[in-house]
Amino acid sequence: MKKRIGLSEIAQMAGVTRMTVSRYFHTPKSVAPATRERIAAAVEKTGFIPSRLPSMMSKSRSGTVGLIVPSFSNGVFSDIIDAADEAARAHGASLLLMHSGYDPQAEEAHVAALLSYRADAVILCGAEHTELTRRRLKSAAIPVAELLSVTSMPLGISYGIDYEALFLRMTKTLIGCGRKRIVYLGAQLDPRTLLRQRGYETAMKEAGLKPRSLDTRRRSNFTVGRDLMLEVASKGPLPDCVLCTNDDVALGALIACQSLEISVPETLSVIGCNGLNFCDAAMPSLVSIKTPRREIAEAACQRLFENLASGKSEPEIKKWRCTLRKGGSATEKEQQALSEALSSL
Amino acid sequence: MKKRIGLSEIAQMAGVTRMTVSRYFHTPKSVAPATRERIAAAVEKTGFIPSRLPSMMSKSRSGTVGLIVPSFSNGVFSDIIDAADEAARAHGASLLLMHSGYDPQAEEAHVAALLSYRADAVILCGAEHTELTRRRLKSAAIPVAELLSVTSMPLGISYGIDYEALFLRMTKTLIGCGRKRIVYLGAQLDPRTLLRQRGYETAMKEAGLKPRSLDTRRRSNFTVGRDLMLEVASKGPLPDCVLCTNDDVALGALIACQSLEISVPETLSVIGCNGLNFCDAAMPSLVSIKTPRREIAEAACQRLFENLASGKSEPEIKKWRCTLRKGGSATEKEQQALSEALSSL
DNA sequence: TTGTAAGCGTTATCAA
């Protein structure tokens, strides 16, 4: 195991000291052209890349920002990753990316790792964290952002969506459009699914209707949606509206409807949540609630870097409004009503 | 901006030296119980987590492995991420995860970042890298793995699939089953799509049939598949088989067929590639080629850590066999034939 | 334009 090349080796090859080589990377203009060329040759020959660890260590900034998402396979988080990536790049920082699998313990371990790398800031999804996670982040005294869910106990920046109010309003609106047998299809893995379910159930009860929620422990995907829909159709009266926790479940439900030859949206409307791109691929295309994930992440990152620069960090809660992603899986009337309801939320 | 807490602060609170605190974390048994408790109290109170940067710097190992995937939204890479994650955890290393967006330049920058963090090993997807990337990785003299595509110029461990041979064989088999108007639907972003296309076209030509390939620059997703299928159906003769570069495109094509009321698999069979979970959600369920991504990644990681431990690293190429993911979008006869063809590849 | 010395926060090593 030969020792890795360092500034010293390059310095020796170029016949200068390490300091000059350091300058070659940091402030090339302060190195004489002739010297510069000799150093460049040595760098070229060796493929040398200076270690950032020493400066991460000695400076107060490591130039690193951590982002922990629950899942990589869920399209919702792709937008967040992209926004964070771009923001980090724009600010000359690198993004340390991890996934928790919706497990607060895993998140705890990742946060510990990020702090051990001396990350300058941490971005989390959701508001469910272990006590230890919260304590560590607080005492680290670095900017923290929580995305998607809003919380009354923010660790710092809390930008998100009030999912409960959203589904309450949507359900009420659909009832107003004449739907009576609205069913909610969830998937337990994501804590946000419970908030949505609660909103739905409250609205149903307030209207004197009986809520009917189905969910599963399985990770949400098309198959889950299809299976839940098949189950709904096989037991009890056929619903006239299927409200889904997300687009995956909704698309699965839509596929099941097609194969059961249930006419959508006449007999039954199907509505998803998130507004992922594949909504348009369905036939009929899926009506969904477009959550402003990218905007949330962008705004949060901007504020995060501002706080990082200023050293300040007052807790801040901000709720975002959703819009309707139009399609063919609900009636025009419903879409019109939903659109209006969302814009006044 | 107050200075972050370090070993010294904890040491002071506990009335010991930094060294004792360091031992508390590294070899707790070598610290007297009473001392241990005082240190524990200080750690608890401050939420202190020791920095790993100094030891990353001074040891020859940083305890860090880099993984660069082209995309997070493509389900293919989820398996690879999971496998790498588990392998890293099992070996006490942490995974530094990045995505290139299928851009070799972005990959180059990420590799540079990984090397600047002194990653102990790097895992890449595919075999397309810039010259600079290759040179840097070579001179870094660390274990490198390339997954999915096999290459004749490996940087180290090259475990993957011969996509060209695979699609050549599949196409031949389908022709053997009586399909004559086989169409290939691709998506340009992934270089592997070209290999698959080449295999398909060679087989068609060898059989005296005219290849018909459609593709797009758009990032592959359901909508792309749907649009390509709609285009195919609107121009020229209706194909009797649609071979797709991946499952996303295939599912989109299937959805288009449903809406066009083309009977699958009687009139036309649809076949995907990768065998992602959502194949089962389609109706009929999608027939696909299951690529052993997880196995490839697991095997590669195991070898990677072996090489890391031993210090050796001979280049190694290994091709993996695919299996058929059965479903309803191809005839029984076709599935039987494909299954046999794959097992003899 | 280049060099020298000190220090970043941890751990290995040796000493007590």
Add this chain to the structure above:
DNA sequence: TTGATAACGCTTACAA
């Protein structure tokens, strides 16, 4: 069981 010292590889501050 605990402590003192040096070292890791780089950058800042100062000197030449």
